[in-house]
Amino acid sequence: MKWKDALSDYNHYLRLERGLSENSVENYGRDLNKLATFLEAEREGIAPEQVVREDLEAFVHSLASTLHPRSQAxxxxxxxxxFAYLMLEDYRNDDPMELIEAPKLGRKLPDTLSEKEVMNLLNSMDRSTAEGERNRAMLETLYGCGLRVSELLDLKMSDLFFDEDFIKVRGKGNKERFVPVGTVTQKHIRLYMDQVRIHQTPGKGFEDTLFLNRNGRRLSRAMIFTIVKRQAELAGIRKKVSPHTFRHSFASHLLENGADIRAIQQMLGHESITTTEVYMHVDRQHLSKIVNTFHPRNS
Incomplete structure (x- = not known):
């Protein structure tokens, strides 16, 4: 079996059977192409079903000098x-990854903004242009609903149920969930739709897409990252800020203000409560600051 065929079949499997997003499939493909390139140089002509543990150990060792432990993992x-897929499809009857361990990682706490920093960033946006009005609506939606970038970009006008105060979101694995949307977020989305979106001519296939670029098409992930980074700099925020920072801040601020963690889990679309519990660590930091600041024995 050739690597090109194996990787192509695996991509189809991830898309069709696992229901993964294009972004996830691309990440898997990028990692596996690194392995294929390494083996082509080290063991020319070796097929996927012929790879042994020693080959993979050598590849993983080669990553140590160039990749952060989290990227290695x-x-x-x-x-x-x-390799689990190759066994599933009977290309192999053993798993060469069985004894290979990922580097031990500490639990990384998500980067968040304070409520004041979020407000400063949002209020610093120039809404005098069509692009500024759109960008304000997008960032309000990221923070107000705790969306992933891909969920924001896939949002459709038919997903807005403002009479019920909900939006329908397509998450990982194309799973749908309904997320509450507050009055402020609704206001900025309506302003964008009534003052900007209504004057655009959507490209074919994007008639229902909510947020459009100047060509009437879906925005790219890279564009959202650029918008967020530029706006954070303009707002004087020195932290490393990405679109995901708004999602983390959404969860942390809800928790700080007394929201139930299982409700936050549902809104974020986490399959496991364990994923959501990382915000408990962020909240403990917040509580520790309160004690250190206000407790009479710490003054």
């Missing part, structure tokens, strides 16, 4: 999935 996860 992601690549190893990609390899595990691929």
């Amino acid at each position: 992601r690549v190893i996860s990609s390899l595990r999935g691929f």
Whole structure:
């Protein structure tokens, strides 16, 4: 079996059977192409079904000098999935990844903004242009609903149920969930739709897409990252800010203000409560600051 065929078949499997997003499929493909390139140089002509543990150990060792442990762990996860697929399809009867361990990672706390920083960033946006009005609506939606970038970009006008104060979101694995949307977020989305979106001619296939670029098409992930980074700089925020920072801030601020963690889990679309519990650690930091600041024995 040739690598090109194996990777193509695996991509189809991830899309059709696992229901993964294009972004996830691309990440898997990028990691596996690194392995294929490495083996082509080290063991020319070796097929996927012929790879042994020593080959993979050499590849993983080669990553140590160039990749952060967290990135190494992601690549190893990609390899595990691929070789499990080869066994599933009877291309192999053994798993060469079985004894290979990922680097031990500490639990990384998500980066968040304070409520004041979020407000400063949003209020610093120039809404005098069509692009500014759109960008304000997008960032209000990221923060107000805790969306992933892909969920924001896939949002359709037919997904807005403002009479019920909900929006329909398509998450990982194309799973749908309904997320509450507050009055402020609704206001900015309506302003964008009534003052900007209504004057655009959508490209074919994008008639229902909510947020459009100047060509009437779906915005790219890279564009959202650029908008967020530029706006954070204009607002004087020195932290590393990405679109996901708004999602983390959404969850952390809800928790700080007394929201139930299982409700937050539902809104974020986390399959496991364990994923959501990372915000408990962020909240503990917040509580610790309160004690250190206001407790009479700490003054």
